[in-house]
Amino acid sequence: MRHIGYHERLKQLDQFLVASQHLWQPHPFKTERPAWCESRPELTRALLDLDEATLAHYASDNEALTSFLSGFVPELSVIPSLTTLPATKQHHRLATEPRFSAGIPGRKWQQIRSLYCSMEKPQQPITEWCGGKGYLGRLLSEAWQQQVTTLEYNRELVEAGRALAGKFNVNQQFKHVDVLTVQTGEYLSNQHTIALHACGDLHRQLIRQIIRTNAPGFTLVPCCYHLGRDQAYTPFNRELTLKLSREALRLAVNETVTAHHNEIRKRNQDMAWKLGFQLLRAELVGSSDYHNFRPVPRAWLQEGFHSYCRKLCEREQLMLPHKVDWHGLESRAWKRQFEVMRLQLLRHCFRRVLELWLIMDMAVYLERSGYTVNVSTFCTRSLTPRNIMIEGVL
Numbered sequence: 001m002r003h004i005g006y007h008e009r010l011k012q013l014d015q016f017l018v019a020s021q022h023l024w025q026p027h028p029f030k031t032e033r034p035a036w037c038e039s040r041p042e043l044t045r046a047l048l049d050l051d052e053a054t055l056a057h058y059a060s061d062n063e064a065l066t067s068f069l070s071g072f073v074p075e076l077s078v079i080p081s082l083t084t085l086p087a088t089k090q091h092h093r094l095a096t097e098p099r100f101s102a103g104i105p106g107r108k109w110q111q112i113r114s115l116y117c118s119m120e121k122p123q124q125p126i127t128e129w130c131g132g133k134g135y136l137g138r139l140l141s142e143a144w145q146q147q148v149t150t151l152e153y154n155r156e157l158v159e160a161g162r163a164l165a166g167k168f169n170v171n172q173q174f175k176h177v178d179v180l181t182v183q184t185g186e187y188l189s190n191q192h193t194i195a196l197h198a199c200g201d202l203h204r205q206l207i208r209q210i211i212r213t214n215a216p217g218f219t220l221v222p223c224c225y226h227l228g229r230d231q232a233y234t235p236f237n238r239e240l241t242l243k244l245s246r247e248a249l250r251l252a253v254n255e256t257v258t259a260h261h262n263e264i265r266k267r268n269q270d271m272a273w274k275l276g277f278q279l280l281r282a283e284l285v286g287s288s289d290y291h292n293f294r295p296v297p298r299a300w301l302q303e304g305f306h307s308y309c310r311k312l313c314e315r316e317q318l319m320l321p322h323k324v325d326w327h328g329l330e331s332r333a334w335k336r337q338f339e340v341m342r343l344q345l346l347r348h349c350f351r352r353v354l355e356l357w358l359i360m361d362m363a364v365y366l367e368r369s370g371y372t373v374n375v376s377t378f379c380t381r382s383l384t385p386r387n388i389m390i391e392g393v394l
Contacts, residue, residue, distance in 0.1 A: 006367060006375065010237070010360035013082055017242050017350070017357055020075065024246065024350040028343035029275070030290035032336070043072035046344040057191075058345055060247065066349045076349060083352045088118040088376040088389060096139065100168065104135055107383065112136045114379035115196055115221065116143065118389060122192030124216055127151065129195035130179060130202050134161040134172055136194065141170040148172040149187055152181055180205055185213040192217040197386060200227030207236070207362055210392075211369045219394040221378065223386045225358050226250040234283075236365035242357065251347060252354040255385045268337060269301055275340065276333025277312050284318050305330045305394070359388055366392050 002013075019025075026034035037044040050058070058065040063080065070077040093116065101109045112135055121144050128137035131150035138161075141148040150172060152158050158174045165172040177184065180201060186195075188209055195206055195218075203222040210218050225233075226249035233244040274296070282288045293316060300308050306326045313320050363373045371392035378389040 006360050006363045006373065009082070010240070010357065010364050013353060013357040013360060014240050014242050016078065016082060017353060020350070021237055023073070024251070024354075026349040027221060027247070027347065028340045029271070032288075032339075034343070037343070040072060043069070043346070044343070046072060047345060048339060050267050050342050050345075055342060055345075059341075059348070060348060062352060063154070065345060069151065069346060069349055073346075079349065079353055083356050085356075085388065086376050088378050090114070090117045093117050093143065096142065098341065100139070100142065108135070110308065111379060111384055112139060112176070112196065115194075115219070115389070116140065118376075118378040119194075119219055119391075122217060124190060124192045125149070127187045127191040127193045129193055129206050130198050132161070134159050134174060136173050138168060138170050140194070141165075141167065141172045146171070147189070149173045151177045151184065151187060155207050157355075179209075184209050188215040189213040191215065192219070194219045196221045197223035197384075199224035201229060202227075203362075204228070211366070214394060220362075220389065220390045221386065222359065222362070222390070223253070225355070235361050237361055237368075240361065244354070249358075251353055252358060253386065254348070255351055264309050266298075266301065268297070268341075271340065272330075272333045272337035273301065273305060273308050273380060275336040277309050279332055279336070280309055280313075280324070280329060281316070281318060284313075284320075305333075355388070357388065363390055366390070370394060 023036055026036070028034060033297065058068060063291075064081045066076055104112070115136065116139055119140075125147040126137065126140055126149070128134060128140075128148055128150040131137050131152055132154070134148070134150040134152075137148040137150045140146055148171065150158075150161055152161065152174060153176070155176055158176045161172075161174045166172070168225060175187070177187075193206065193210065193215055195203060198206060198220065200223075203220060206218075206220065209215075226246050231246055233246075233249055235242075266302075270321075278290065293312070296308075300311055303311075306324075309324075309329075310320060312318075359375060363375050366373050371394055373390065373392045375388065375390050377387045379387045381387055
């Protein structure tokens with residue numbers, strides 16, 4: 001494929017997602033049979049016929065899933081070309097002492113090391129944006145003998161980070177700052193800013209502050225695009241056609257790469273019982289329209305399906321009849337779960353496309369503001385699905 005710039009890539013992603021909205025916007029969890037089921041009966045049958053092993057394979061391998069679905073929806077064959085990114089060159093860097101990573105979850109430490117090995121040493125002091133206890137900043141300060149300023153909203157994390165910086169005698173200071181409400185220009189204007197897995201409004205605010213202060217450089221790994229105050233996404237580039245709700249933003253990150261058998265079992269039970277309650281509610285109110293309800297306490301999943309539904313009815317102020325066929329209702333719930341798990345594969349193959357649209361929206365906006373921008377992956381998706389790094393220099 002010929003090399004195309006980020007602006008052209010964004011335009012192609014925008015056109016593709018708008019044209020295919022009827023495939024990825026309907027959620028089988030909320031709509032028992034999306035409209036595409038009727039217009040594409042062969043695809044529907046093929047999905048519902050998947051056994052558990054094949055379902056698990058496609059759920060964890062987006063390339064295999066896209067290849068399978070393209071046999072029924074040929075227009076999906078462009079997804080690989082729209083979503084492919086180069087991998088960042090990994091610099092060989094000496095391992096730190098084991099004590100340096102003590103207390104850091106293994107996968108998190110691997111992500112930190114991967115980002116460190118993907119970065120060039122900045123010429124400026126470093127600001128770590130929403131850095132928590134400053135794990136990444138501490139590593140960079142130790143390895144590069146750089147001054148690091150870690151910004152963090154949670155006071156307990158700030159205090160813990162300060163203690164760790166003192167323990168390891170690194171040149172790292174912590175600032176208790178709410179980056180969403182306080183002007184942060186003094187921390188960005190002459191610094192290289194890094195943000196590993198800054199969520200939603202936090203990474204969007206960083207981009208705005210970088211441009212406002214003419215920050216010399218940055219390294220950003222976005223995450224959790226749906227987290228923020230607004231119910232809908234406002235693109236940085238106003239000429240874009242696609243409109244994304246918070247639910248659509250959630251789809252972009254609706255993916256896990258590691259789950260133990262017990263976690264999978266609980267997740268399946270949670271989905272089935274929620275679907276069961278929706279079936280019960282539809283009978284009680286006489287409407288099959290989907291009804292959003294607040295998260296359910298995990299403890300309710302340990303008390304049996306009857307108790308689960310009874311507590312939900314009490315919370316939602318629904319009157320239960322004296323007689324309910326609980327066994328039959330739960331059987332129908334698990335049947336719905338079986339179907340949802342398979343039918344939702346179609347919208348799942350758009351997850352990376354949506355993420356790339358969001359990434360390119362940021363990259364193009366930064367380019368238009370005078371930055372030389374590079375977008376790449378800093379680690380494998382098996383380490384974290386949120387593996388896209390945006391780098392820029394002014």
